[in-house]
Structure formats: structure tokens, C-alpha cells
Amino acid sequence: MSAGLARRGRETTRSGKLVIWKCRRCAALLAPLTGCCPSCGAGTLEPIASAGAGVIVSYRVVDRTQDPVCGEPCPSVMAIVALDEGPWVYSWIDGDVPVRSERPVRVRFRSAQPGERFPVFAPRDPD
Ligand SMILES: [Zn+2]
Numbered sequence: 001m002s003a004g005l006a007r008r009g010r011e012t013t014r015s016g017k018l019v020i021w022k023c024r025r026c027a028a029l030l031a032p033l034t035g036c037c038p039s040c041g042a043g044t045l046e047p048i049a050s051a052g053a054g055v056i057v058s059y060r061v062v063d064r065t066q067d068p069v070c071g072e073p074c075p076s077v078m079a080i081v082a083l084d085e086g087p088w089v090y091s092w093i094d095g096d097v098p099v100r101s102e103r104p105v106r107v108r109f110r111s112a113q114p115g116e117r118f119p120v121f122a123p124r125d126p127d
Helices: 003-011
Strands: 018-023 045-050 053-062 076-083 088-093 104-113 116-123
Touching: 053 088
Parallel strands: 088 116
Antiparallel strands: 018 045, 053 076, 053 104, 076 088, 104 116
């Protein structure tokens, strides 16, 4: 990952918001770790805050190593979430495995270390 993309990854959670990108040339909305606009090729992107709501496009249960706190294996769900704004993001899913793939989800933030937070999505009630 380039330094630019690493910086954009950190900016993903800036100010407690999920940050996506808007192309300054063609106004396309792009996923958080996008390096340049796939529509027009421009590299000038500006960060905008996503509402953090979307639907699960696809997901997979991933077996992870033992949790050092609870001591139990922690299967987790990795999903592709289509944000309401359009971009698709890869993220962990918090809570129950969704029964229906079109179930709406909303972003929330978890702390990995003090001062660092990462986005996860959790099921939400339909509006
Ligand atoms: Zn563009």
C-alpha cells in the first residue's frame, strides 16, 4: 500500500465519520481506499463524509484466531457493503450473521487501540 493510500485509510475514520472520496473532475463518489478515479482517471479526490448506511452485497464467515480476552475462537463476518451513496466497501460485520443479504446496515466504530478506531457495520432496522 502506498503512503497515500495508508493516509487515506487513516482518514477513513476521521472525525468519527466514514470518509469516502469525491472526484474533483467528474464528481464520481469512490470507496475509501481508492487511489484515483476509475471513471476519468483523475487523482484529485476530496474527502466527504458518508452517512454510513448501506446494504450487504455479499459476506463470508471468516474463522479467526483465539480471542486473547475471552479465549474463544472468534468467527467473524467479512462483507462487501454497498453504501447508499454508491461506493462499495469491505468491512467487518458486528452482531448476527445477516439472514438476508439485502438487510440494511449502518457503520459504527470500534477501538483497536487508544486513539485508533476502525469501521464495522451492524444490522439496522429498515427506515
Ligand atoms: Zn473522475
